[in-house]
Amino acid sequence: MNTSDHTSKQFDVELEAIRAYVLQMGGLVESQIKSAIVSLVDGDVALMNRVIEDDHRVNAMEVKIDEACSQVIARRQPTASDLRLVMMVVKTITDLERIGDEAEKIARMAKMLSQKHGLAIPRYNEVKHASEIAVDMLRKSLDAFARLDVQMAADVVRQDDLVDDEFRSIMRYLITFMMEDPRTISTSLEILFVAKAIERIGDHAKNISEYVIYMVKGRDVRHVTRDEIEREIQ
Amino acid sequence: MNTSDHTSKQFDVELEAIRAYVLQMGGLVESQIKSAIVSLVDGDVALMNRVIEDDHRVNAMEVKIDEACSQVIARRQPTASDLRLVMMVVKTITDLERIGDEAEKIARMAKMLSQKHGLAIPRYNEVKHASEIAVDMLRKSLDAFARLDVQMAADVVRQDDLVDDEFRSIMRYLITFMMEDPRTISTSLEILFVAKAIERIGDHAKNISEYVIYMVKGRDVRHVTRDEIEREIQ
Numbered sequence: 001m002n003t004s005d006h007t008s009k010q011f012d013v014e015l016e017a018i019r020a021y022v023l024q025m026g027g028l029v030e031s032q033i034k035s036a037i038v039s040l041v042d043g044d045v046a047l048m049n050r051v052i053e054d055d056h057r058v059n060a061m062e063v064k065i066d067e068a069c070s071q072v073i074a075r076r077q078p079t080a081s082d083l084r085l086v087m088m089v090v091k092t093i094t095d096l097e098r099i100g101d102e103a104e105k106i107a108r109m110a111k112m113l114s115q116k117h118g119l120a121i122p123r124y125n126e127v128k129h130a131s132e133i134a135v136d137m138l139r140k141s142l143d144a145f146a147r148l149d150v151q152m153a154a155d156v157v158r159q160d161d162l163v164d165d166e167f168r169s170i171m172r173y174l175i176t177f178m179m180e181d182p183r184t185i186s187t188s189l190e191i192l193f194v195a196k197a198i199e200r201i202g203d204h205a206k207n208i209s210e211y212v213i214y215m216v217k218g219r220d221v222r223h224v225t226r227d228e229i230e231r232e233i234q
Numbered sequence: 235m236n237t238s239d240h241t242s243k244q245f246d247v248e249l250e251a252i253r254a255y256v257l258q259m260g261g262l263v264e265s266q267i268k269s270a271i272v273s274l275v276d277g278d279v280a281l282m283n284r285v286i287e288d289d290h291r292v293n294a295m296e297v298k299i300d301e302a303c304s305q306v307i308a309r310r311q312p313t314a315s316d317l318r319l320v321m322m323v324v325k326t327i328t329d330l331e332r333i334g335d336e337a338e339k340i341a342r343m344a345k346m347l348s349q350k351h352g353l354a355i356p357r358y359n360e361v362k363h364a365s366e367i368a369v370d371m372l373r374k375s376l377d378a379f380a381r382l383d384v385q386m387a388a389d390v391v392r393q394d395d396l397v398d399d400e401f402r403s404i405m406r407y408l409i410t411f412m413m414e415d416p417r418t419i420s421t422s423l424e425i426l427f428v429a430k431a432i433e434r435i436g437d438h439a440k441n442i443s444e445y446v447i448y449m450v451k452g453r454d455v456r457h458v459t460r461d462e463i464e465r466e467i468q
Contacts, residue, residue, distance in 0.1 A: 066321075074317055079308040087304060087324070094328060175419055182413045189409065189426075196430075 011076040018068050018089055019146065022096070025061040026142040029096050030135060032058065032103035033201060037131045040110035040194065041124050048114070051107035058100035062093045081218070088215045092145060095204040099138065102197040102204075109190045109197075116187055123170055123177075123191060130166035130198045133159065137205035144212045153209035154229055163202035170195045245310040252302050252323055253380065256330070259295040260376040263330050264369060266292065266337035267435060271365045274344035274428065275358050282348070285341035292334035296327045315452070322449045326379060329438040333372065336431040336438075343424050343431075350421055357404055357411075357425060364400035364432045367393065371439035378446045387443035388463055397436035404429045 032051055039047035069090050072078070078086060137156050144153035174188045217232055266285055273281035303324050306312070312320060371390050378387035408422045451466055 070317055070321060073307060074313040077311045083304055083308055087300075090321070090324065091328065094325065171423070175423065178412065178419050179416045182416050185412050185419070186409055189405070192423075 008082075011072065011078060011082060014068075014072050014076065015082075015085060018065060018072065018086075021061070021065050021068070022089055022092060023142060023146055025058065025065065025093060025096050026138070026145075028054075028061065029058055029099050029103065030138055030142075032100055033106070033131065033135055033138070036103045036106035036110065037128060039107055040113065041128060043110075043114050045111065045114055048107040048110045052104055052111075055100055055104040058097055062097040065093050066090065081215075084215050084218070088145075088211045091211050092208050095207045099201050099204045102200050106194050106197050109194050113187065113190050123173055126166065126170050126173070127191065127194055127198065130163060130170065130195060131201075133163050133166065134198050134201040134205065137163070137202055138208075141205040141208040141212070144209055148212060148216050150213050150216045153212040156209035157206055157213075157226065157229055160202050160206040163199055167195050167199040242316075245306065245312060245316060248302075248306050248310065249316075249319060252299060252306065252320075255295070255299050255302070256323055256326060257376060257380055259292065259299065259327060259330050260372070260379075262288075262295065263292055263333050263337065264372055264376075266334055267340070267365065267369055267372070270337045270340035270344065271362060273341055274347065275362060277344075277348050279345065279348055282341045282344050286338055286345075289334055289338040292331060296331040299327050300324065315449075318449050318452070322379075322445045325445050326442050329441045333435050333438045336434050340428050340431050343428050347421065347424050357407055360400065360404050360407070361425065361428055361432070364397060364404065364429060365435075367397050367400065368432050368435040368439065371397070371436055372442075375439040375442040375446070378443055382446060382450050384447050384450045387446040390443035391440055391447075391460065391463055394436050394440040397433055401429050401433040 032054060035047055036051045038044065039051060069086050073083070073086055076082075137159050140152050140159075141156045143149065144156065171192060174192055178185045178188045213229065213232065266288060269281055270285045272278065273285060303320050307317070307320055310316075371393050374386050374393075375390045377383065378390065405426060408426055412419045412422045447463065447466065
């Protein structure tokens, strides 16, 4: 029996389990974002509370996967691309955990907003639309992660501009809204912070995609321009 | 010659180099925050530009340290606390890099503000004060990192509340300011985002401190309550 083959096979099995767990964590995080936005739009306080409470599940998954990664490194001593794969996981789950935090923040802001009765709440449609782009980015970044698909990862990097545009457009609108009726300022700021949280989710999805490109191409694209990324994946 | 001792000594030498490099990166990031705030308060456009340009230096350091960590894992195959130490570095530099991003954002917002001539800019003193707490947190978290000092790390975790309080107090003031004179809304929002960036810097310093506690205590305190952390470090 070839020990190295055996080690490598064991490594594959363990890594596959870790990857499945990351996707499961990604699924939970995705559902946290969606629930946070639904709770905001519907004013569903029970759902807001559930999102806030469930954040600990996301956190627990991060800790568990982190430990599994350390164990697989200590036991299997991977090198080269195997090691890069594990490091990709370690970084990915940090971003997933922070997306979970943003979902929790959205639910908390939704609670603040739900206590402001009788005020017209502006721009829910736009916020919802921005969140749909962010969720789409997250889903694609996890697909890219699962299949090590650099084309899809590059798509996500491109898409990040859309979320940023949405954020700026919501902000411009809110500024006008606040100027016309200064009594809406406090409410508008809550909406603005919700939009900011969505923008952050897009940033984290972009980070995850950049780790995938690094993993596959062996070159760190985290701090290079869009054009260079396009050239790199050709 | 004992191979294991030799390996361990080599590991120590390489790890020491990595740690020194992390502290150097931390020093650069600290100076980026300070310069960003000085440029904002003094309206120094040349300094704003320098902060924006220098962000690539922070990014380059992250990539380099990341690679050094992967190399040390592949070559020295550390386990247990040695491995935890390397993983602590990998996570720490991610937070340092993002603090660098926040400093760059502050400099960009300072540029926007510097173009708004003739407007009273509110709450610079409070913003400066908040930034001083955040810088102090960063410095302490790096000290805690360098000396694996859990008491100091726990101090930083406690201090995070102060930055959050400062942020909320700046926000409350700005809401009143905007309501009294809606023409200041756009400017006030820039200030608010500067305050938000400072709050984020505090969050990242807290993250770094929590990695130190994990490293030393072997228990992940990232998602436990303040009281539990206090008990843990006793």
